[in-house]
Amino acid sequence: MPTGFIFDLDGVIVDTAKYHFKAWQSLAKNLQYNFTEQDNEQFKGVSRVRSLELLLEMAQYKATEKEKEQWLIDKNTHYLSLISHMNNSEILPGITEILKALKAQQIPVALGSASKNAQPILEKVGLLSYFDVLVDGNEVTMAKPNPEVFLTAAKGLGVAPEDCVVFEDAQAGVAAAKAAKMTCVGIGDPAILFNADHCFASTAEITPSFVQSLIA
Ligand code: BG6
Ligand code: MG
Numbered sequence: 222m223p224t225g226f227i228f229d230l231d232g233v234i235v236d237t238a239k240y241h242f243k244a245w246q247s248l249a250k251n252l253q254y255n256f257t258e259q260d261n262e263q264f265k266g267v268s269r270v271r272s273l274e275l276l277l278e279m280a281q282y283k284a285t286e287k288e289k290e291q292w293l294i295d296k297n298t299h300y301l302s303l304i305s306h307m308n309n310s311e312i313l314p315g316i317t318e319i320l321k322a323l324k325a326q327q328i329p330v331a332l333g334s335a336s337k338n339a340q341p342i343l344e345k346v347g348l349l350s351y352f353d354v355l356v357d358g359n360e361v362t363m364a365k366p367n368p369e370v371f372l373t374a375a376k377g378l379g380v381a382p383e384d385c386v387v388f389e390d391a392q393a394g395v396a397a398a399k400a401a402k403m404t405c406v407g408i409g410d411p412a413i414l415f416n417a418d419h420c421f422a423s424t425a426e427i428t429p430s431f432v433q434s435l436i437a
Contacts, residue, residue: 224437225380226323227371227398228316230334230357232265232390233408233424235346236311240303241265244296245276254280262413266391268335268364269293301338309346314425319432320351328436329353331374333387335364354378366396371403386435389417404435 232238242261249256260279264272273293277284284292309317323330331354332339339357343349354377356370363369375382387398390408395417398405406427407417414420421427 222381222384222437223328224435225329225331225375225378225385226435227331227333227374227378227385227387227403229266229387229389229391229394230332230336230339230342232313233388234313234316234332234348235307235342236313237304237307237342238265238390240300243303244300245272247299248292248296249276249280252276252280252282254282262392266335266365266389266394266397268358269297269337271364297338304338304342304345307342307345309348312346312348314423315427316424317348318429319427320348322429322432324351326436329378329380331356331378333370333374334358335361335370365391365393366400368397368401371398371401375401375403384437389414392416406435 228234231241241264245261245264246256263275270293273289320330330352332352334357337358340355343352354374356374356377361370361373371385371387372382375385382401382403385403386406387403388406388408389395389398392413395405395407395414399416405417407414407420408424411420
């Protein structure tokens with residue numbers, strides 16, 4: 222059985238985590254809440270709807286359904302404007318090389334992201350063709366840390382979950398990968414991603430030989 226590779230999008234393939242942060246921060250400002258980088262850790266990997274719920278809890282604001290609906294639209298509109306000029310310069314270091322190496326060896330590759338904007342982002346940065354399967358926020362019903370997104374990706378690849386490797390930058394994403402019984406490579410602070418099987422401070426530190434060592 223070949224190894225299946227599953228990549229999260231935001232914060233693993235592209236540097237969009239900073240744009241999500243900016244958009245949430247500006248919404249938080251309207252609620253008189255000072256949204257910090259530390260708060261943002263809980264938002265990584267989490268769906269748009271769940272993120273808004275978290276923000277409202279943090280700001281201790283009881284919003285009406287109408288307000289929530291409007292703010293979800295506002296946040297996404299702001300986010301889309303922030304990513305509108307995105308191009309391949311925002312692919313995180315080493316990612317293109319990893320995807321090229323996997324493609325050359327015909328290793329099955331999937332995207333496993335909570336984002337509903339995943340496909341247009343992959344198109345913008347020119348990486349869409351490296352993915353055999355896309356599973357994103359438009360398909361999954363249960364957000365990370367639920368393993369649904371990664372189990373659906375493994376199924377799409379035709380690879381057993383135990384034979385899949387997930388690359389993740391979010392604590393919720395690492396938890397989802399481990400709940401799916403997959404090997405997890407964390408990208409970020411090892412103190413936050415302590416449940417990952419391997420951890421790198423940034424994608425730049427992932428060497429080709431490490432990637433090869435993951436292939437069965
Ligand atoms: C995840 C991000 O990949 O997607 C979260 O880590 C984001 O920060 C979530 O909220 C949903 O993204 P989108 O693009 O559908 O708002
Ligand atoms: Mg992420």
